[in-house]
Amino acid sequence: MTxxxxxxxxGMASGRMLEQLFEAAPGRFDVTLFGAEPxxxxxxxxxxxxLAGEKTYEAIVTHDGAWYDSHGVTCxxxxxxxxxxRAARVVHSAGGTTPYDRLVIATGSAPFIIPVAGRxxxxxxxxxxxxxxxxxxxAAARPEARAVVIGGGLLGLEAAAALRxxxxxxxxxxxxxxxxxxxxxxxxxxxxxxxxxxxxIRIHCKAQTKAILGEGRAEAVLLEDGTIYPADIxxxxxxxxxxxxxxxxxxxxxxxxxxxxxxxxxxxxxxxAIGECVEHRNVCYGLVAPLYDMARVAARTLVxxxxxxxxxxxxxQLKVTGVSLYSAGDFADAPDREEIVLRxxxxxxxxxxxxxxxxxxxxxxxxxxxxxxxxxxxLRKGADVSAMRDTLIFGQGCQGGAPLDPTAAVAxxxxxxEICGCNGVCKGKITGAIVARGLTxxxxxxxxxxxxxSCGSCTGLVEQLMxxxxxxxxxxxxxxxxxxxTPLGHDDVRRLIKARRLKTIPAVMQELEWKTSCGCAKCRPxxxxxxxxxxxxxxxxxxxxxxxxxRLHANIQKxxxxxxxxxxxxxxxxARELRAIADVVDHFxxxxxxxxxxxxxxxxxxxxEDLPAVWAALGExxxxxxxxxxxxxxxxxxxxxxxxxxxxxxxxxxxxxxxEKFMWGSWTPAKLKLGVSGCPRNCAEATCKDIGVICxxxxxxxxxxxxxxxxxxxxxxxxxxxxxxxxxxxxxALTQMYREQARYLERIYKWAKRVGVDEIRxxxxxxxxxxxxxxxxxxxxxxxxxxxxxxxxxxGKDKHEFRPMAAIGFPVAAE
Amino acid sequence: xxxxxxGSIDDIPARGARCVVTPQGRIAVFRTxxxxxxxxxxxxxxxxxxxxxxxxxxxxxxxxxxxxVISLETGEAQGADDGAVRTYALKVEDGRLYISxxxxxxxxx
Numbered sequence: 001m002t003x004x005x006x007x008x009x010x011g012m013a014s015g016r017m018l019e020q021l022f023e024a025a026p027g028r029f030d031v032t033l034f035g036a037e038p039x040x041x042x043x044x045x046x047x048x049x050x051l052a053g054e055k056t057y058e059a060i061v062t063h064d065g066a067w068y069d070s071h072g073v074t075c076x077x078x079x080x081x082x083x084x085x086r087a088a089r090v091v092h093s094a095g096g097t098t099p100y101d102r103l104v105i106a107t108g109s110a111p112f113i114i115p116v117a118g119r120x121x122x123x124x125x126x127x128x129x130x131x132x133x134x135x136x137x138x139a140a141a142r143p144e145a146r147a148v149v150i151g152g153g154l155l156g157l158e159a160a161a162a163l164r165x166x167x168x169x170x171x172x173x174x175x176x177x178x179x180x181x182x183x184x185x186x187x188x189x190x191x192x193x194x195x196x197x198x199x200x201i202r203i204h205c206k207a208q209t210k211a212i213l214g215e216g217r218a219e220a221v222l223l224e225d226g227t228i229y230p231a232d233i234x235x236x237x238x239x240x241x242x243x244x245x246x247x248x249x250x251x252x253x254x255x256x257x258x259x260x261x262x263x264x265x266x267x268x269x270x271x272x273a274i275g276e277c278v279e280h281r282n283v284c285y286g287l288v289a290p291l292y293d294m295a296r297v298a299a300r301t302l303v304x305x306x307x308x309x310x311x312x313x314x315x316x317q318l319k320v321t322g323v324s325l326y327s328a329g330d331f332a333d334a335p336d337r338e339e340i341v342l343r344x345x346x347x348x349x350x351x352x353x354x355x356x357x358x359x360x361x362x363x364x365x366x367x368x369x370x371x372x373x374x375x376x377x378x379l380r381k382g383a384d385v386s387a388m389r390d391t392l393i394f395g396q397g398c399q400g401g402a403p404l405d406p407t408a409a410v411a412x413x414x415x416x417x418e419i420c421g422c423n424g425v426c427k428g429k430i431t432g433a434i435v436a437r438g439l440t441x442x443x444x445x446x447x448x449x450x451x452x453x454s455c456g457s458c459t460g461l462v463e464q465l466m467x468x469x470x471x472x473x474x475x476x477x478x479x480x481x482x483x484x485x486t487p488l489g490h491d492d493v494r495r496l497i498k499a500r501r502l503k504t505i506p507a508v509m510q511e512l513e514w515k516t517s518c519g520c521a522k523c524r525p526x527x528x529x530x531x532x533x534x535x536x537x538x539x540x541x542x543x544x545x546x547x548x549x550x551r552l553h554a555n556i557q558k559x560x561x562x563x564x565x566x567x568x569x570x571x572x573x574x575a576r577e578l579r580a581i582a583d584v585v586d587h588f589x590x591x592x593x594x595x596x597x598x599x600x601x602x603x604x605x606x607x608x609e610d611l612p613a614v615w616a617a618l619g620e621x622x623x624x625x626x627x628x629x630x631x632x633x634x635x636x637x638x639x640x641x642x643x644x645x646x647x648x649x650x651x652x653x654x655x656x657x658x659x660e661k662f663m664w665g666s667w668t669p670a671k672l673k674l675g676v677s678g679c680p681r682n683c684a685e686a687t688c689k690d691i692g693v694i695c696x697x698x699x700x701x702x703x704x705x706x707x708x709x710x711x712x713x714x715x716x717x718x719x720x721x722x723x724x725x726x727x728x729x730x731x732x733a734l735t736q737m738y739r740e741q742a743r744y745l746e747r748i749y750k751w752a753k754r755v756g757v758d759e760i761r762x763x764x765x766x767x768x769x770x771x772x773x774x775x776x777x778x779x780x781x782x783x784x785x786x787x788x789x790x791x792x793x794x795x796g797k798d799k800h801e802f803r804p805m806a807a808i809g810f811p812v813a814a815e
Numbered sequence: 816x817x818x819x820x821x822g823s824i825d826d827i828p829a830r831g832a833r834c835v836v837t838p839q840g841r842i843a844v845f846r847t848x849x850x851x852x853x854x855x856x857x858x859x860x861x862x863x864x865x866x867x868x869x870x871x872x873x874x875x876x877x878x879x880x881x882x883x884v885i886s887l888e889t890g891e892a893q894g895a896d897d898g899a900v901r902t903y904a905l906k907v908e909d910g911r912l913y914i915s916x917x918x919x920x921x922x923x924x
Contacts, residue, residue, distance in 0.1 A: 518830065518848040521870040521877030521884070544830040548868040548879040556879055560865040805833035805844060806821040809919030 002030040005302070006091055006098055008081045008246065009106035010035030012044055012288065013275030015063045016295035017104065022071050025303045031073045032098055034091075037129055038078035040064045043453075044129070045288055045422075048155075048319045051133050052162035053499020062453075084250040086268055102270055102302060105247055105258060109240035109276035109286070114150065118212030123219075124234045127159045139233045140166035147171070148221045148231040150209055152179040154318060156237030157196065161320040163235075164201050167501045171229045172196070173207035173221065175238075183316045183327040187343075188350050188366040195323055195348070204229075242277045242284055257284045262308035264298040274298045280309060287314045288422045296424070315376050315421065317369070324365075326372035329379050330354065331362030342393045351393055358386040371395035373461075410464045419465065420451040420458045430462060434469045442466070483522035485514050490743035494530055503535050505542055519545075526744035529631065532667050533739050536781035543798070549629035552801055553789040554611055562611060563604040564590075565628035566618050567664065570638040570657035570676075571599025580621030588614055598635030598673060600626055612802055615790035624664075624788040631745070632667045633674075633735075636660040637685065641678030641695065650695035652678035655724055659731060665786040666778070669742040669751070672735065687715045690748040691731055696720070700727035704734060704760075705752035713749055716757045719765040733774035734764050740777075818906060818913035824852065825910070832867040832876070837919050842903060843867035844912065845887050847874055852905045853887035854914055860885075860898030 005021075007014050010033055021029065035041075041063040049055040068075050076095060083092040090097040111126035113119050123139075125132050136159070139145055145168050149160045152174030164170045172179075178189030179196075193203050208224040212234055220230045242257035253259040253267035257279030264272045274294040276286055285291060293309060300307035315328035331354040333339075342351040349367035353360055353375065359382050363375040374396040378385060385392055413419075415428030433439060433448045445462060446453040452462040466474040481487050488496075493512065502508045505527050509519060519527070524545035531539040543551050554562035568577070581601055585593055591605040606614055615625075627634060636659050639645065641652030656676040666672075675686035676693040686692025688708035692715050694701040699722035703715035718734065721727050737760065742751035752760060763770050793802075827833050827846040834857055835842045841857035843866050851874060857867050864880030874887045884893040890902040904915035 516873060518872055520872045521882065524870060524872065544828060544871065547870065552868070556865075556868065558862070558880065560863070560868075800826060800828070800833060804836045804841070805826050807836040808819050808821065808914070809837045809839075 002028060003101040004099055005029040005031045005102050005104065006100040007031060007033045007104045007106060008091070009108055009275065009277075010037070010041050010063075010075075010077065011106060011108045011275060012041065012062070013108070013291045013295045014104065014106035015041040016292050017106070017274060017299050018071070018073065019063075020296055020299035021302060024299060024305075027072075028303065029102075031071075032100075033068065033073050033075050033077075034079055034081050034093060035075070035077045036080050037131070039130065040068065040075075040077070042130065045319075047127070047130065047133055048158035048162055050130075051127075051136060051159065052165045053495060056495070057130060057133075081246060084246060084271075086250055086271070089270065100270075102272070104298060104302075105266070105271065105273040105277060106275045107243040107246060107277045110243045111236060112239040112241050113236050114209060114238055116209055116211050118214060118218065119236075121212055121214050122217040123214070123232060124212055124236065127155055127235055127237050128240075136163060136233065136235065137166065140168045142232065144169065145232045146230055147233050147235060148173060148229050149235045149237060150221070151235075151237035151239070152176070152203065152205065153182065153237065153239070154180060154316065156235070157192075158319055159235050159237055160201050161196065161199065161323075164199055165500055170200075171202045171204060171231075173209060173223070173229070174203065174205045175208060177205055179203065179205070180318070180327075183364075184325070184366075185331055185352060185364055187341075188325070188327075188352070188364050191348060191350055191366045192318075192323065192325060196320075240276065240286060242279070244277055247273065247277070255279050255282075260309075262297075262310075263301040264294055264309060265301065272298050272301060281311065283311060287316070289314055289424070292423055313376070313380055315372065317372075324367055324369045326365040326369035327363065328372070328376045329360065329362035331364055337361065340389075340393045353393060355385070358384050358389070360385060371397075373458075410461060411468055419461050420449075420453075422458075423450040423453065425449050425451040427465065430465050431469050434466060439466075440470060440473055440475075482526055483520055485509075485516040485519050485523050486512060488512060490526065490746075493527070494534075494741075494743075497530055497534055503531065503538055504540075505531065505545060529667060529669065529744050533781070536784045550631070551798075552608065552611065553625055553627075553629060553793065554606070555629045557604060559605075561605045561607055563602050563628070564606050564611070564614055564618075565596065565600050565602045565626035566623035567626040567660075568600050568623075569660050570636055570653050572638075572653060572657065573601075577621055577623070580618065580623070584614055584617045587617065590614075596628070596635075598628075599637050600628065600635060602628070609802055612793055612799075616794045619788075619791050619794055623790075625790045627664065630667065631670050633660070633663045633665070633672050635673055636663075637673070637675040637689070639676075639678050639683035641676075645678055647681060648678035648695070649697050650678055650700065650724075652676045652684065652693070652695050655693065655695075655700075655727070656684075658724070659728060662728065662732065663735065663778075663782075665788075666735070666739070666782060667785065668735065668739055670745050670747045672738075672748065674731075688712070689715065691734060693727060693731070698722060700724065702727060702730050702734075705749040705757065707747065707749045709747075711749070716752065718761060729771065729775050730764060732778050733771040734760070736774040736778040736781075737763060739781075740774075816904065817916040819916055819918065821912050821914050823910055824850075824907060824912055826912075827852075830871040832869075832871065834867050835914065835918070839919070841865075841867070842914070842918055843876075844905070844914070845871055845876060847871060847887070851887070852907055852912060854903040854905050854918070855885070855887060855890050856900040858900060859883055860892060860900055861896065866900070 043060040043062050046060040050057055079093050081091045081093045090099045111128045125135050147163045147168045147170050149156045149172045152172050160170045160172045178186045179192050210224045211222045212218050213220040213222055218234045220228050222228050244254045244258050247258040248254045258273040258277050260266055260273050260278045260280055264274050266273050275291050297307045297309045318325045338355045340353045352364045354362040360379040365372050413427050417427045419427050430449050430451050439445050452459045480489055482490055502511055508527050528542050528545040548556050554564055588610050590603045594602045596602050636656040638653045638656030642648040643653055672690045674691045675684040675689040677684040677686040678695045680694055686694055688706040692703040701720045702718040704718050706715035707713040738748050821835050829846055830848050832843050832845045842854050843857040845853045857865055859866055859878040861883045864878040866876050866878055868879045869876040875884050877884050883896050890900040892898045903918045906913045
């Protein structure tokens with residue numbers, strides 16, 4: 001018979017415990033999981049990179065709804081357990097009572113909010129969960145927004161650095177004399193402060209907060225010494241306290257945390273507790289490695305196996321990109337202790353080892369942390385270091401012989417050597433999984449072994465193991481870089497442009513450390529598009545980074561002449577327009593005139609010097625550019641619909657023209673061709689277009705992601721709507737989503753395959769607010785994009801493009 | 816060596832090019848991001864693409880027709896491609912550009 005297991009808290013510890021439980025005893029427990037947050041389980045320690053814009057929320061999800069489903073877990077997310085009735089063995093919540101045979105409390109911790117006036121004002125927040133991150137990201141989006149972070153510990157500094165990267169003006173207030181005083185000594189704290197100040201973060205140590213000021217919302221922070229820092233948001237990151245209320249109410253033994261024994265059992269044997277809410281031998285834990293250890297022990301206890309939690313030393317790293325800091329153990333001064341210190345002020349390196357009886361007690365490394373793991377290993381083993389004491393501080397590479405090739409060092413490790421401290425994964429498990437499952441990418445190794453899947457600081461080691469095991473078959477650059485100028489892929493670059501508010505090509509290249517001075521013909525057009533798309537009102541289009549067709553607003557042909565396609569809305573024309581075209585063809589002796597697949601007229605073989613005059617003549621007849629050369633909106637192909645056709649169900653011609661007039665001039669990742677057919681006979685061939693509409697009696701069926709080029713692919717149906725206005729809103733919103741997310745030169749069908757048709761439907765059809773926001777952003781961008789490039793050039797813009805600079809060596813005409 | 820004036824450096828946008836027309840054909844005059852000036856034949860060794868219309872990056876240009884990358888310094892195709900275009904000496908004096916008279920004297924027909 002299955003036992004009823006109730007778990008309160010859907011955090012990292014409980015996720016890990018369930019994972020191990022299902023592995024050890026599948027089907028033995030009928031699990032109900034309560035979580036206060038309205039979502040599944042994510043890797044909380046990676047919230048800092050999410051806040052900094054370096055990772056997406058999706059990338060840090062560890063267990064989503066589907067994972068719990070597949071293991072038969074009944075999820076009650078967003079539902080708080082209000083009471084435990086130990087006598088009846090049930091828990092009470094808004095949804096009623098739930099019986100249990102075994103109960104696991106994993107309520108974690110709550111941020112500590114300092115009791116000052118104004119702490120309840122809107123704008124005061126903690127840095128604890130994804131809701132906090134979203135609130136901070138929203139605040140950072142306002143221009144010149146200011147943040148005050150209270151707390152200069154690990155969490156506060158990660159928040160400060162991330163908010164600074166998002167462009168906020170950031171002040172850190174810290175009560176103690178130097179930053180991260182629990183992990184760092186004053187010297188390393190000073191180096192850290194200097195590095196953070198160089199990034200534009202202001203640091204105020206010995207800052208005693210007196211009050212948070214503001215009318216209706218937080219506006220400033222007042223210190224005891226009278227200093228006032230203006231603030232749009234105030235982030236409290238002063239510490240956490242175990243969340244024990246439910247256990248206290250149930251009269252379990254509670255001190256600072258819920259008291260547990262080595263098996264993670266509370267004072268009631270039916271109830272276990274794990275994670276940040278527990279106290280084990282008078283110690284509460286907040287770092288991930290011991291919490292995962294507790295999860296492992298609890299899973300064993302639940303299935304009736306012997307297991308015991310043992311306190312372990314933990315090491316700390318600050319997750320701020322570009323700051324290297326490592327600390328482990330105890331490094332306070334004491335009479336019976338010795339220290340070894342290495343300083344290199346110029347290079348910003350500081351290393352300090354604290355020894356007692358020739359054994360390492362603590363290590364602080366700043367600026368260069370490669371040997372952190374080695375020192376930590378010596379510390380945990382209590383190894384006698386007297387033999388290598390003279391060179392100890394210089395690290396593992398200086399211990400006899402030539403410096404080791406890093407792979408050789410990893411190769412020399414025993415199979416049971418721990419590689420991933422967060423998840424307790426040893427070398428043998430990783431190499432075994434690589435061989436047994438044929439893993440070739442880092443993501444696969446993370447998925448199968450969990451190694452490097454938490455804080456990521458062992459990623460280098462895991463990659464070395466992969467190199468060691470796979471040889472040449474391991475290609476670390478699994479992400480295809482944009483080009484040789486950068487190791488970053490398109491998605492990373494797009495994300496960082498937004499997150500770091502990069503608004504010029506030189507800024508992107510500087511901040512993202514481009515390897516070339518001014519890029520190349522691959523990355524520059526891509527960056528130019530991303531900046532045009534993301535900052536439509538601020539970015540100055542860089543024509544020297546555009547391909548010739550978009551610079552000259554015509555299509556280059558194999559002989560260096562150009563073709564000219566005027567816009568013919570919806571493919572509809574008239575005698576006056578045709579006469580104007582005929583006159584232009586005669587006057588400029590244009591050799592070829594052809595009708596295109598998108599229902600336009602193409603004049604081929606125009607000399608570059610003639611382009612402005614050709615455009616002037618076409619402009620007089622009312623034509624604007626047809627953008628037949630653009631990575632942008634090309635054409636909307638239509639059939640005659642209800643105007644003429646006996647089968648037509650809607651005004652497909654009129655709607656096509658309306659779409660084209662709304663969307664012309666917009667730049668997109670790759671060309672964008674639309675079609676509107678007035679009935680399912682589909683004479684406008686809308687079902688192989690980037691976006692298509694099939695009119696039906698009841699409305700408009702919107703299609704997308706078709707292809708009829710290198711690939712042939714029928715469209716996917718987005719949705720059916722009943723009015724033209726709704727159809728326009730959906731089409732425009734879809735286009736904007738594509739504009740914001742796709743990689744440069746990626747057609748809509750390839751993008752859709754990558755992100756998933758369902759996800760696109762979810763955002764465009766299922767979420768009206770989001771759809772409207774996409775729509776509004778497109779409309780905003782069009783204010784700057786809908787300028788006819790032909791008339792601009794007829795008026796003299798970029799004259800130099802169309803004329804030679806000089807003519808030399810020709811005989812001077814006789815006078 | 817004699818020099819022929821072809822215009823001002825301001826006639827050419829940074830990371831851009833202009834053409835000089837000669838009886839023997841077009842010469843592309845480039846200006847790099849670092850204000851280096853180079854003159855080469857405006858015909859890609861591959862299929863005669865107009866190099867002056869390409870994207871300029873570093874001291875090289877990418878041909879607009881098929882993406883060959885040509886060194887502005889040597890005129891040689893970069894990477895796996897094989898071929899070269901002629902280069903011409905340029906000089907800059909007081910913001911004016913002068914091209915070597917080679918450009919019109921010794922050109923092959």
